[in-house]
Amino acid sequence: MEAESEFKEYYAKNMRGISGWFKARAYTIERWLYAAHRITGILIVLFVLAHFYSTGWHPGLWWDALLGIIVTFHTANGIRLILAELGFAVGKPLLVKKPSQRPVSIEGVQRYLVVFALVLFFVLAAIWAYYALVVQPMMG
Amino acid sequence: MSSEEAKEYALPPEVLEETIRASEELWKPVRKIKFRIYKYNPRKDYAPHWEEHELEVSRGMTVLDALLVIKGEMDHSLGVRYSCRMGLCGSCAMMINGKQMLACQTRVLEAAGDGDVVELRPLDNFPVERDLAADFTSFFEKHKAVKPWIIRNDEVELNNPTGPYKQTVDEYARYYQFTDCIKCGACLSACPTAATDYEYLGPQALAQAYRYMVDTRDDGLDVRIPIVDSEHGCWRCHFAASCSDVCPRGVDPAQGIQLLKKLLIKRKFGFKPHKPAEALPAKVKAERKE
Missing domain, CATH: 3.10.20.30 (Beta-grasp domain)
Structure with missing residues (x-):
């Protein structure tokens, strides 16, 4: 009986739960970055736990490069988020709107920040991958 | 004709x-x-x-x-x-x-x-x-929680109004965009934070809080800060910007929430966005009539 009422409550509440974090298909690129930021953040916490257990431990060649992708993405997107969330790149409220006004906070200066964050991510990730895959094996 | x-x-x-x-x-x-x-x-x-x-x-x-x-x-x-x-x-x-x-x-x-x-x-x-x-019950409760009305401390003026409150076009432009909200609930529904945090105030309520906090006629900044600067307040927003994406009226709640955060930080350093507007004296009103 209790299971039944819980089952009914689940549908009556209609909450998406954690799947709502990753429902990005219908929305703009910021929502994809949000989802990726969540995943990379959780993975970094998991890595840090292992890292605390043994600071000398590293996952290994290719996994090191993957770790680089995770960390550099979180860093680059984090810089964008700090700027946007402190209200520096979201523009000003409008006094006059077009009939189909697109939001300034998304399609204004903030879009350049997105491009900047992605470029920064690729550059940092490439440097990290080069170090992890080429330089470190050479050094032994 | x-x-x-x-x-x-x-x-x-x-x-x-x-x-x-x-x-x-x-x-x-x-x-x-x-x-x-x-x-x-x-x-x-x-x-x-x-x-x-x-x-x-x-x-x-x-x-x-x-x-x-x-x-x-x-x-x-x-x-x-x-x-x-x-x-x-x-x-x-x-x-x-x-x-x-x-x-x-x-x-x-x-x-x-x-x-x-x-x-x-x-x-x-x-x-x-x-x-x-x-069911919009909780949505409207959240809207009500941020006190979406003009808060004034000058009781004498409120009870016996001598004229309208002063406001320039620039001051009006600070909040006009957010007054277009029709409370359709699309923004709260699109918000990924609202998917797991049931008590999150949501883009609609927070944008409305900002709308009243920067309105020069309003004097309720410090009344609303404990409400929006709470566990389920504006710091739960991580700028997925879906609320602005789905808004059918171009209200741009995501912008409102980020500006609200900026306002809160400035307030921590002692800055106040405006002094509450004074009422235009009756003399000016009489002159205008002539």
Whole structure:
């Protein structure tokens, strides 16, 4: 009986739960970055736990490069988020709107920040991958 | 108006003909679309189920038009909330093919795109009232929680007003955009934070809090700060910006929340955005009348 009422409550509440974090298909690129930021953040916490257990431990060649992708993405997107969330790149409220006004906070200066964050991510990730895959094996 | 004048103002026959032809074209059925509709009554049903209806749609037909045809001719038990049919009341927001939209402002062919299925669900993250209608009780409570009204401390002036409060166009422009909110609930429904945090105030309430906090007539900044600067307040927003993406009125709540954060940080350093506006003295009013 209790299971039944819980089952009914689940549908009556209609909450998406954690799947709502990753429902990005219908929305703009910021929502994809949000989802990726969540995943990379959780993975970094998991890595840090292992890292605390043994600071000398590293996952290994290719996994090191993957770790680089995770960390550099979180860093680059984090810089964008700090700027946007402190209200520096979201523009000003409008006094006059077009009939189909697109939001300034998304399609204004903030879009350049997105491009900047992605470029920064690729550059940092490439440097990290080069170090992890080429330089470190050479050094032994 | 005489018949002579009426002739002068009438459309030329070829323009009139073209107008009628274009309007007939707009309402001529062009394609068969399948509607998948979410059916669920939490008081009766054990679980929701989907119902499918096929309908010939025209170019100008909105999703709400289609729903009313379905309700009138195919399934009388369909629960749908609507009122103005022109995007002003915010009653008919629903999930149309997985995105929050107003049913009255979305044309069926636009929603269907290349496919021929339109899927309709009640708004995510809202309790279901019945079928496509969501329960807005908590949403309105959250809106009320941020005190969405002008707070003043000058009781004498409030009880015996001597004139309107002063406000320049620049001061008006700071909050005008947020006053367009119609409380359709699309923003809260699209918010990923609201998917897991049920008590999160949400984009609508926070944008409205900002709207009143920067209004120069208002003196309630420090009253609202403990409300928005709380565990379920504006710091839960991580700028996924979906609220602004789905807003049918261009309110841009995401911008409001980020500016609200900026305002809170500035307030921590002792900055106040404005002094409460003074009332224009009666003398000025009298001069203007002359």
